[in-house]
C-alpha cells in the first residue's frame with residue numbers, strides 16, 4: 001500500500017480596523033486608548049429609537065483597502081443584519097455587508113514551496129461593525145472563580161473590513177506571507193494601521209485536507225488568532241490533527257474550533273452555533289458608489305510596495321533584498337526616496353537607510369517621522385562621502401552625533417574636528433589602507449627592501465593623492481604612508 | 488415550504504420567546520399559513536427580477552467622519568442595573 005499524502009486547502013478571513021476618526025454608524029470616537037465605556041451613544045449601544053448613519057470615510061477606507069488588494073469597487077452594495085445573541089452585541093445583531101460587499105475579486109501574491117509566485121484570490125472585502133470587548137476576569141484582575149464578565153462597548157461599532165480569501169492557500173507559510181502582504185498593502189493605502197498589538201488585525205482560517213486516496217476532509221473553521229505566529233501555529237496544529245484522523249480512517253467533523261495560544265491547541269468551540277440568519281438592514285438603503293467617487297479614490301492610491309520595489313531594482317540598481325527591506329514600510333521607502341531626490345546616489349543611500357537609519361530607529365524604538373536626521377541631510381552626508389570630503393568612518397561619526405542631538409551638519413563637522421575640503425586624519429588613513437590593500441605586490445616589494453630608489457613608494461603616494469582628489473597635503477601623505485608601511 | 492415544530496421553536500428561542508406547547512401549535516400554524524401565501528408567488532415568472540429590499544429607490548445617506556461625543560453616557564449607564572465602575576456586567580461567559 002502506498003503511503004497517503006495530504007494537501008492542505010486553506011482559506012483565510014482577516015478583519016482589519018479601518019482608519020477613521022468615528023465609528024461606522026455613529027459619531028463616537030474610535031480612540032483605542034479611551035477609558036472603558038466613554039465612547040458610547042444610543043446608536044452603538046443599540047438603544048431603542050436610534051438609527052445608524054453610515055460614515056463616508058469607512059466606505060472610502062474600505063475602497064482603498066480593496067484597491068490595495070487588486071479588488072474592484074462594486075457600484076451597489078447592501079447591509080444586512082446578522083443575528084446572534086451575545087453580550088458583546090447590544091442590538092442582538094451585527095450590521096454587516098456579508099455577501100453584497102463594497103469591493104470584490106482581487107488577489108495577493110505569495111511564494112509557494114518552490115519559491116514561485118502564486119496568486120491567492122481575494123473573494124471580497126465587506127464592511128461591518130465590531131463587537132464590544134469582553135473581559136472575563138473579575139475587576140480586581142482575578143480570573144479564577146469570577147462569576148462575572150465585564151463589557152467595554154467602546155469597541156462596539158468600530159469600523160471593520162473583513163477580507164475573505166478563496167481557499168487557494170496550501171501551507172502555513174503561504175498563509176503568513178498572505179497576511180503580512182495584506183497588512184503591508186492596507187497600510188500603504190492608508191486604509192488601516194493594522195496594528196496587531198492593538199487588535200486591529202485578527203485572523204480566522206478555514207482548514208481542510210485533500211487526501212491522495214480521493215477523500216476530502218470537511219472544512220474546519222479555526223478562530224481567535226491575533227498574531228502572525230498564532231496564525232502559523234494554529235494552521236500547523238490543525239493540519240496535523242486532521243491528518244491523524246484521516247490516516248486512521250476517521251472522519252473530520254465540520255466544526256468551529258477555537259485557537260488557544262497559551263496551550264498551543266485548537267479545541268471545539270463550546271458556544272452553540274446559532275442559525276446565522278440574515279435580513280436586509282431596513283435602516284440602511286443600498287450603498288451607491290458612483291464612478292466619480294471611484295476615480296477620486298483611485299487617484300488617492302499610492303504606489304504599492306511590490307511595484308515600488310521593482311522600480312528600485314530596475315531603475316536604481318538596488319538588489320531585490322535591499323528593495324524589499326526599504327519598501328516594507330511606506331515611511332521608510334518615502335524617506336529613502338527623499339534622500340535620492342535630494343541628490344544621493346541610490347545604491348549608497350539605500351545602504352545607509354537599511355543599515356544605519358533602521359539600526360538607530362530600532363535601537364531608539366522610534367518612528368521614522370520622529371527621526372532627527374532628515375533625508376536631505378543624509379543625502380548631503382552621502383554626497384560628501386562620495387566627494388571624499390568625509391571618510392566613511394567620519395560620516396558615521398557625524399551621523400551618530402546627529403541622531404542623538406539637534407544640530408546642523410556643518411556645525412557637527414566642525415565640532416568633531418573634521419577639516420572640510422582637506423583629507424586628513426581618519427579619512428586619509430582610510431584611503432591609504434585601501435590603496436595598500438589593493439596593491440599587495442607593491443607592498444611586498446617595499447617591505448622586502450627592493451624599493452631602493454623609492455619608486456614604488458612614489459607610486460603609492462600618487463595613488464593616495466589621486467584617491468583624495470588632490471585634497472590631501474603631500475607632506476601629510478608621505479608621513480602617513482611611511483607610518484602605514486611600517487606596520 | 489413548511490417549517491417543522493422544532494424549527495419554529497428554535498426561531499422562538501432565538502427571539503427570546505418561551506412558548507407553551509399550545510402557543511407553539513398556534514405559531515406553527517400561523518407561520519405556515521403565511522408561508523403558503525408566499526408559495527403562491529411561485530406562479531409568477533420572476534426571471535430577471537432583482538430581489539426586493541426597499542420600497543423606495545433610496546440611496547444610503549452618508550455622514551461626515553467627524554467626532555461628536557455623546558454627552559449623556561451616564562444616562563446609558565442608568566438604563567442598566569448591571570454596572571460595576573465603568574463596566575457593564577454580565578454573567579460570566581466561559582470561552583477559552
Ligand SMILES: [Zn+2]
Nearest residue numbers: 026028041044
Ligand atoms: Zn456611538
